[in-house]
Amino acid sequence: MTARIFIKLILAVTGVLAVALTSVNIIATPRVRASFLNSLHGELQEKAQALELLLPRDAAEFPHIAQLAGGRLTWIAPDGKVLADSEADAARMDNHANRPEVAQALAGKTGSSLRMSPTVGIDFFYVAIPVKVPAPGSVLRLAVSAAEVDERVRELRNAVLLATTLAFIPAVLLAGWFARRASGRLGRIIDFTRGLTLGNFTSRLDGSSRGELGLLAANLNETSEKLQFMLQRIESEHAELEKVERIRKDFVINVSHELRTPLASIQGYTETLLDGAVEQPELAKKFLNIIRQNAERLTRLTADLLVLSRVELGQQTFKFASYAVNRLLDDNADSMLPLAQRKGIGVHVDRVADSVEVFCDAEAVHQILTNLMENAIKYTPEGGSVTLGARPAGTDKVEFFVQDSGTGIPAEDLSRLFERFYRVDKARSKALGGTGLGLAIVKHLTLAQGGDVRVESRVNQGSTFYFTLPTQDLGISESGAIQQEFTAS
Ligand SMILES: Nc1ncnc2c1ncn2[C@@H]1O[C@H](COP(=O)(O)OP(=O)(O)OP(=O)(O)O)[C@@H](O)[C@H]1O
Numbered sequence: 001m002t003a004r005i006f007i008k009l010i011l012a013v014t015g016v017l018a019v020a021l022t023s024v025n026i027i028a029t030p031r032v033r034a035s036f037l038n039s040l041h042g043e044l045q046e047k048a049q050a051l052e053l054l055l056p057r058d059a060a061e062f063p064h065i066a067q068l069a070g071g072r073l074t075w076i077a078p079d080g081k082v083l084a085d086s087e088a089d090a091a092r093m094d095n096h097a098n099r100p101e102v103a104q105a106l107a108g109k110t111g112s113s114l115r116m117s118p119t120v121g122i123d124f125f126y127v128a129i130p131v132k133v134p135a136p137g138s139v140l141r142l143a144v145s146a147a148e149v150d151e152r153v154r155e156l157r158n159a160v161l162l163a164t165t166l167a168f169i170p171a172v173l174l175a176g177w178f179a180r181r182a183s184g185r186l187g188r189i190i191d192f193t194r195g196l197t198l199g200n201f202t203s204r205l206d207g208s209s210r211g212e213l214g215l216l217a218a219n220l221n222e223t224s225e226k227l228q229f230m231l232q233r234i235e236s237e238h239a240e241l242e243k244v245e246r247i248r249k250d251f252v253i254n255v256s257h258e259l260r261t262p263l264a265s266i267q268g269y270t271e272t273l274l275d276g277a278v279e280q281p282e283l284a285k286k287f288l289n290i291i292r293q294n295a296e297r298l299t300r301l302t303a304d305l306l307v308l309s310r311v312e313l314g315q316q317t318f319k320f321a322s323y324a325v326n327r328l329l330d331d332n333a334d335s336m337l338p339l340a341q342r343k344g345i346g347v348h349v350d351r352v353a354d355s356v357e358v359f360c361d362a363e364a365v366h367q368i369l370t371n372l373m374e375n376a377i378k379y380t381p382e383g384g385s386v387t388l389g390a391r392p393a394g395t396d397k398v399e400f401f402v403q404d405s406g407t408g409i410p411a412e413d414l415s416r417l418f419e420r421f422y423r424v425d426k427a428r429s430k431a432l433g434g435t436g437l438g439l440a441i442v443k444h445l446t447l448a449q450g451g452d453v454r455v456e457s458r459v460n461q462g463s464t465f466y467f468t469l470p471t472q473d474l475g476i477s478e479s480g481a482i483q484q485e486f487t488a489s
């Protein structure tokens with residue numbers, strides 16, 4: 001492809017050279033000829049004038065001076081009769097009075113003409129001058145064969161053409177160099193565009209050079225960059241959609257699974273009761289208790305799911321205001337105290353300065369702290385301790401924490417801890433009545449208020465859960481910081 005371009009460019013340059021040579025030939029040749037004849041005219045005239053001085057009185061001595069002429073020399077009498085001629089017999093020659101150059105000389109001027117000689121039968125260029133001495137009124141004529149003139153003209157024309165061709169050589173070389181360079185660049189552009197059609201958007205052309213090709217390269221680079229960007233975006237959106245779809249499916253499976261266990265239990269014990277167990281009061285009471293526990297579990301599960309979906313869909317309405325951090329901590333510690341005491345767990349409150357406030361929804365913060373405290377108490381053995389506290393984090397945030405001296409969480413589980421239904425020890429969590437939604441709710445409620453969550457934990461040493469809240473109004477809408485996506489956690 002690029003070789004073809006190269007050949008075309010070279011052919012074009014060669015064509016231009018051919019046209020130039022033809023024009024030079026057409027224009028220069030007649031001029032060279034005219035100019036040559038002009039100077040030949042002068043030359044022959046001077047020679048004839050020099051020879052005039054040597055003219056003999058007697059025609060018999062004419063051949064001596066004719067030798068000096070270097071051309072055909074003719075001597076004509078005033079009446080037109082040829083007295084002598086260096087190449088023909090004068091006696092046999094016609095009267096020359098009517099020959100154009102002779103007629104002009106007889107009229108007293110230097111005459112010239114380019115024509116065929118009737119005597120010799122070939123073309124001549126004649127120059128005739130009127131003779132003053134020694135035979136006044138006669139005419140001396142000097143002639144050069146036209147073939148000689150043509151030969152001289154051809155030589156001169158060839159010299160001009162050679163000079164023109166030589167002058168063109170650098171131009172041809174330069175054009176060839178440009179053609180090769182341009183075709184090389186075009187070749188790279190063609191390869192590049194072929195790559196684009198095959199979906200390769202990562203390579204780039206050298207766009208630093210100027211001119212049309214440089215501009216084209218820069219534009220193609222820009223196009224490729226945009227395509228690459230768009231492709232990446234589509235790919236990441238696609239991956240995101242796939243992820244969301246996977247999560248949605250997992251969620252549906254999880255929810256059905258979580259619902260099925262208590263429902264199956266309720267159904268089983270109800271049937272057992274109906275089948276006769278109801279007649280035995282002790283057994284009936286035990287079964288009814290189990291039925292109640294499962295019903296409570298279902299209620300908790302649906303309530304938690306409802307909270308989660310409301311927050312995620314931005315349907316939860318928050319009542320944002322400034323609240324004293326110590327007040328939030330104390331209220332929660334008070335409400336959790338009975339639960340902790342039942343397990344013999346000490347609750348400590350790590351307060352901040354009384355002036356420290358956070359901008360939040362107090363109900364939501366209470367829910368967050370309750371979930372964290374419940375976990376801390378639930379996963380801490382009897383006699384352990386739980387600390388609920390806060391500390392300023394920078395100028396615009398307060399970090400709350402709930403620390404326990406409990407079982408701790410293995411490192412590999414930490415990253416998934418805030419996902420819905422994720423439990424470290426499934427059986428144990430279920431036995432303790434957990435739905436696996438508590439931390440997911442914590443995360444979403446925190447995000448909705450412009451904060452963030454994290455956890456630190458070591459097995460057998462205890463865990464600390466942290467969440468931040470802004471101290472100022474961040475301009476968060478009442479339905480939460482972000483329309484939270486339907487995400488994993
Ligand atoms: N303080 C903690 N110490 C040890 N493990 C914890 C702690 N808090 C949470 N976990 C682990 O994280 C899992 C998820 O906690 P999450 O609160 O979401 O669910 P849950 O407590 O099992 O159920 P619920 O929805 O009733 O809170 C728990 O099952 C537990 O394995």
Ligand SMILES: [Mg+2]
Pocket residue numbers: 371374375434436438439
């Ligand atoms: Mg929990």
